[in-house]
Amino acid sequence: MADDKLKPEEILNVSYEPADRDWLTPTAVFRKGTYSYSAPLKHQKYLDLPNQREWNPADADWKLPENWKEIILEGMGRLLKRHRSFKLYLDICVRCGACADKCHYFLGSGDPKNMPVLRAELLRSVYRRYFTVAGKIFGRLAGARDLTEDVLKEWFYYFFQCSECRRCSIYCPYGIDTCEITMMARELLNLVGCNIQWVVEPASNCFRTGNHLGIPPHAFKQTFEFALDELKDLTGISIDAPINRKGAEILFVAPSADYFASPHWHTFLGYLMLFHEIGLDYTWSTYASEGGNFGLFHSSELAKRLNNKIYAEARRLGVKWILGGECGHMWRTIHQYMDTFNGPADFLEEPVSPITGTKFDNARSTKMVHITEFTADLIKHDKLKLDPARNDRWKVTFHDSCNPARAIGLFAEPRYILQNVCNHFFDMPENTIKEKTFCCGSGAGLGADENMEMRLRGGFPRAHAVKYVKEKHGVNMVSCLCAIDKASLPPLFEYWVPGVEVCGVHELVGNALVMKGETRTADLRGEPLAQAEEPTA
């Protein structure tokens, strides 16, 4: 609901009916709780963004440049030439409606402009008007509309209400990916300086310090000290964590939230334990200290700039290949764009697990392996001593984070790991997992607290499925592979399914891992460890 103040004469004006308008009429209403704040000037400056200014989406005056319309239309022309997919997606939609009820924002809000087909139509209508003959001649009759400030505002409202999760795309018989339309729309909005804090600030931090949180190298190093101290207390083992070590075999890159945020931290501990236990010859990097890439939610140019540091650092350190941590959109960037952005990485070798000898053919081109592929392979080859009973206080389900699921098809590996490190695993219903997974509702930069109502709407379909397994199997832990999920699912569940917690896959690996010489009485959250009578090897 809105918390905008009502005038006395409006108070008794109670309406139970929606204001129905046809979709061509722009209708964005910026109510608190349903939109994100604009990017702070400081960060616009760092990134040298167009039309730098302080502004507020809820104000009438957006302080657009005088020729904003030309800028947008010219930009659109450029994008149409550059991305054939964009033009194709705008041209071929037959409005069959197969995607209409597949978006979690639509399902949670009931707002028709959150139907992927209508979301795309907001932009398509402008395309028709200025770039197609029918639209130029027949205007509204051909579903075309003029580009006005209200239309631009509506774009901002609805394209920052798409988490770029791509769920809709798998249902489209033509393969239209509305996420890519959102990406293009955001690029266009950027040209006139309309972007949000939650995207621009992390991107700008990353540009300056190498990570979204703006952590300088010495603080990065110190946080490892905290982690290693904690692990010493928990396991009795002194663990080593190499940073910026030249000549290491593998460079490990994780999202920066892993080493500062909660519950990510426990996953971070899990990585450190695992790498120690198998004696991995690897290194962390202070320069490539961020796997995530908020540039992706901004423009392909910025995504490329931020992504560049991973290969650059791999080259500088002289590693053979790269291992990547638990992150969502990081994997989208790596799997789908890195090769063309900054590749080919021909200075790296085709990844081979030094422990099992497994060749990761799938990563032949990017040279970057996902940690669940790596760990699943270790388990498959019986290289880890695991005691799943140590996770017995958890009844676990797995939330397929959209990007690892739909961008790289990572379904089996995380489940295989979870089934080996805990005794109670239950999947959610089929139409809510794997390639059909529901987004957490906070992806693509929408996780700001001021946007909470929208996040709670968008996250409802996910929470609804979690509630089902909670009621059916007593599930109390949702494991996932995405740093944004780890931050956004706990508040989501607090509202919709209290009593369900969130963890990374490698937190549970860390708990179950029986380490040589360990003395353990607590799990990674400091809770007493459930011990099995006979640890299974």
Place this chain on the structure above:
Amino acid sequence: MTLQELLRKRKKAILDRCLNLLFDTYPHDSVTLMKNQQNSFANPVGSTFRRELEIILDGLSEWADPGDLTPSLDAIVHIRAVQEFRPSGALAFMVHLKKAIREELQGMQTGPEHLDDLARLDLRIDELTFAAFDLYVACREKIAEIRVGEARAERDRLVRVVQAMTRGHGSRVTGHGEKS
């Protein structure tokens, strides 16, 4: 026939009427999908409304303890409290419930013998409406609490960063080209 029997007999019709009124609070283009999709996971809002309203109606016709109906009420209110409604609009479904029952009973043979029970039923619905109001406020408070919680988590994170920036250098981290 007692009022209870009448309600039981007309339950399906009352439920449909009530659901239609509830769905009609959403934009026209969305209603078809919300009404027709039967799979609960493909239509979480519509299916929750249908399931929980049915429980509420059953409870009303059986004179169930209003306390037993609050979980169902809460499930509906949770959804309405985050959607694009003013508080009055969010809770309108309780008014609709009364309206649906009245309209549905109109064509039936209700007479003076039902008056007491009808008054009692009205009172029940009013009680539930007040309960819905409390639940709504609790939802809004929860949202505010969650936002505060996020701000606190953000602060904790920054404190950790600052601690890391100001602490001395440790020993078990190998750095800058050293071999571990």
